[in-house]
Amino acid sequence: MSIEQAGKLIAEAQSALFITGAGISAASGIPTYRGVGGLYGDRGTDEGMPIEKALSGPMFRRSPELTWKYIHQIEQACRGAAPNAAHVALSRLEARLPRSWVLTQNVDGFHRAAGSRNVIDIHGDIHRLHCTGCTFTEVVQDYAHLAPCPRCTSCEEVLRPDVVLFGEMLPMAKLEVLQRELDRGFDVVVSVGTSSLFPYIAEPVLDAARHGTPTIEVNPEPTVISHAVALRLPMGAVEALEGIWRIVERKP
Missing domain, CATH: 3.30.1600.10 (SIR2/SIRT2 'Small Domain')
Structure with a gap:
């Protein structure tokens, strides 16, 4: 499955959810x-x-x-460390799409530093x-x-x-924002650089797949959601998201 296919899916979408994990910050040295x-x-x-x-x-x-x-x-x-090109690509996609959100497990604050505004940093910010x-x-x-x-x-x-330290509850206010946006629905759900081990990270992708919503996974290695996604890009976040952005940018 190609970046071209993923880019076209996102270019044609009115809304997108990007779920990110440690892999998106790897190129920043984290x-x-x-x-x-x-x-x-x-x-x-x-x-x-x-x-x-x-x-x-x-x-x-x-x-x-x-x-x-x-x-x-x-x-x-x-x-x-600083945001890398993958974070920048997501901020550009947010500015381009009518509605775009990032759900991140990372506590490095790089999504906001790169310019994204619709960020649910479910584990907080260090x-x-x-x-x-x-x-x-x-x-x-x-x-x-x-x-x-x-x-x-x-x-x-x-x-x-x-x-959020180990053994602590997730912040209710952020869970409510996430649920509100999931209830509105997304045209495409994209998992980037996460092994998707937590249910609240895997389930938005799996639920979208069950309902026929296009789903994309960007990860060099297979994960627990790989079997369910429509498109799988076995590569790093920078290569995938920069490529996707170039395709979206070309759309009139």
């Missing part, structure tokens, strides 16, 4: 372990526990300094910090100035990034 990627692989932490436990909501409440230790490592590995004890919020470029376990300047309670 590791791909569960969204923060080759940082840990199957290796445990210095404390001998799985990284998922160290980066969990219960651990943050019990030992925030431990969770912050690994949040800092993740941010350090991502520091200095650049947004908020206080666990008051209403203080802050947007930071990086964590270079932060203490190992930063505290609020107003109330001295611990700050945390606005991200």
Whole structure:
């Protein structure tokens, strides 16, 4: 299946949902372990526990300094990275299509930085910090100035990034936006650079496929949704989305 076919589907669409995962940020140098990627692989932490436990909501409440230790490592590995051509292509597609949304699992904030406005960052954004004890919020470029376990300047309670830690619920407000847009329907649903392991990531694609809506997957490797999509592009996000944009751009 070709980029040309995918581009024509999107060029003829009035609405599109793009679902993105770690693969779209790989070209920016972001590791791909569960969204923060080759940082840990199957290796445990210095404390001998799985990284998922160290980066969990219960651990943050019990030992925030431990969770912050690994949040800092993740941010350090991502520091200095910027949106790549795939993010830019999606922002251009949003400007071109009557209705276009991005549902992303990534916490790097690259979709908005590249110009996309209709973004559901379902797992949050590592650049947004908020206080666990008051209403203080802050947007930071990086964590270079932060203490190992930063505290609020107003109330001295611990700050945390606005991200969903393991074992925490997804934000209800974002789920409501997602459901609202899914209820409106899309002409095409595109999965980009995600293994689609979470039900809320896989189901919009699978549901669209069940109802005959065109579906596209961009991923070098097969995933759990590969059997269901109408078009599969076994390639990286930059190659696919830049190619799709060039086709859409040609449409009068």
